[in-house]
Structures are given as C-alpha cells and as structure tokens.
Amino acid sequence: PRHARAAAPPGNRNLVGATITGLVLGAVAALCFFVGSVATVTLVAVAVTIAAGELFAVLQRVAYRPATLIALATIPAMSIAAYERGAVGVVGVATVSFLALGLWFLSSRSGDEPVVNLSVSILVVAWVGGASALAGLLLAPKLHPHGHGVALVASIILVVVANDIGAYLVGSRFGRHRLAAKISP
Numbered sequence: 758p759r760h761a762r763a764a765a766p767p768g769n770r771n772l773v774g775a776t777i778t779g780l781v782l783g784a785v786a787a788l789c790f791f792v793g794s795v796a797t798v799t800l801v802a803v804a805v806t807i808a809a810g811e812l813f814a815v816l817q818r819v820a821y822r823p824a825t826l827i828a829l830a831t832i833p834a835m836s837i838a839a840y841e842r843g844a845v846g847v848v849g850v851a852t853v854s855f856l857a858l859g860l861w862f863l864s865s866r867s868g869d870e871p872v873v874n875l876s877v878s879i880l881v882v883a884w885v886g887g888a889s890a891l892a893g894l895l896l897a898p899k900l901h902p903h904g905h906g907v908a909l910v911a912s913i914i915l916v917v918v919a920n921d922i923g924a925y926l927v928g929s930r931f932g933r934h935r936l937a938a939k940i941s942p
Contacts, residue, residue: 779918783918785800786800786911786914790907790910790911793904793907794840794896794897794898794901794904794906794907797892797896797907797910797911798836798837798840798892798893798896801836801889801892801893801896801910802833802836802837802889803833805832805833805836805885805886805888805889805892806829806832806833808885809828809829809832809881809885809886810825810829812881812885813825813828813829813881816877816881821873821874821877822870822874823874823877823878823881824857824858824861824862824874824875824878825878827854827857827858827861827878828854828858828878828881828882828886831850831851831853831854831857831882831886832881832882832885832886832889833889834850834854835847835850835851835882835886835887835889835890835893836886836889836890836892836893837893838850838890838893839889839890839891839892839893839894839897840893840894840896840897841897843894843897843899843900844894847890847893847894851882851883851886854882854886855879855882858875858878858879858882859875862874862875862878892910892913895909895910896910
C-alpha cells in the first residue's frame with residue numbers, strides 16, 4: 758500500500774557538520790557568482806539535478822514509480838535551454854520531455870498506476886525544472902547583458918537560505934511540535 762513506508766525520522770542534527778557543509782556550498786556558490794553567469798547556470802543545473810534526485814528518492818520510498826531518468830535529464834536541460842534560448846527553449850525542452858514521459862508511461866514498464874506516476878513525474882519536472890528555468894532566464898545574457906541576473910539569482914538564494922536558517926533557529930528554540938518530523942528536523 759502506498760505511504761506504508763515513510764521516510765526515516767531524522768535523528769539529532771549534526772549542527773557542526775551542517776554548518777561546515779553550508780559554508781563550503783556557500784563558498785562554491787560565491788565563486789560561481791563571481792565568475793559569472795555561465796558558472797552560475799552550471800551550478801544551478803547541478804543543484805537542481807541533485808534536488809530532483811532527492812525528491813525522486815523520497816517519492817520512490819513511498820511507492821511511487823516516476824520516470825526518474827527522463828526527468829533528471831530534463832530538469833538541468835530546462836535551465837540551460839532557458840539560458841541559451843529563452844522561453845522558447847524552455848517550451849521546447851518541456852514539450853519533448855512531456856512526450857517522452859507520456860510514451861514511457863504508455864509502455865508496459867510503467868507500473869501499476871501509470872496516470873499517478875506520470876503525474877508525479879510531471880510535477881517534479883514542472884516544479885524543480887520550472888525553478889531551474891527561471892534561474893536560467895534570469896541569468897541569460899540576452900535578458901540581463903550587464904550580469905544583473907547573477908545578482909538576482911544570488912539574492913533569491915540568500916533569501917531562501919536566510920529563511921531556512923531562521924525557521925530552524927526559531928523552531929528549535931521556541932517550537933513545541935514538529936510540523937513534519939519525518940521529512941525535516
């Protein structure tokens with residue numbers, strides 16, 4: 758049955774390890790921002806692929822069967838297509854991806870619930886791939902010829918990181934009930 762096997766609850770969080778990891782990732786991101794839009798869109802493509810892989814792993818643990826390889830090829834391609842070709846590139850990549858996903862789920866290898874698994878696959882492509890496409894559009898030299906897109910992407914990342922850190926600190930200090938203990942500490 759679906760959802761019978763939930764993700765393992767997190768143990769005590771290793772705050773020192775998380776801080777070191779965050780600082781290293783922040784340094785890599787800062788270096789990419791300094792180098793420019795090509796390095797930053799490469800960083801985005803790698804980061805969204807890892808994020809999508811983690812999301813697919815969680816979905817598979819709760820018995821969904823998404824078309825992971827098709828989606829993992831599509832998601833970084835969306836950021837690169839947005840960077841190179843703009844919105845037309847994103848529409849092209851999304852169209853090819855949705856056709857490939859549809860064909861995959863029409864095949865006999867698609868599992869017991871092809872419509873549900875197709876929907877889950879499209880959700881991840883649209884959600885994570887859409888975010889990566891937005892970053893690609895912001896970084897595109899045609900739209901931001903003076904490199905302002907790098908500052909926009911860096912600002913978005915800083916706001917998200919600050920929100921996550923603030924939520925963790927406030928929640929760990931003042932929170933009484935875990936909102937999603939199986940997902941996040």
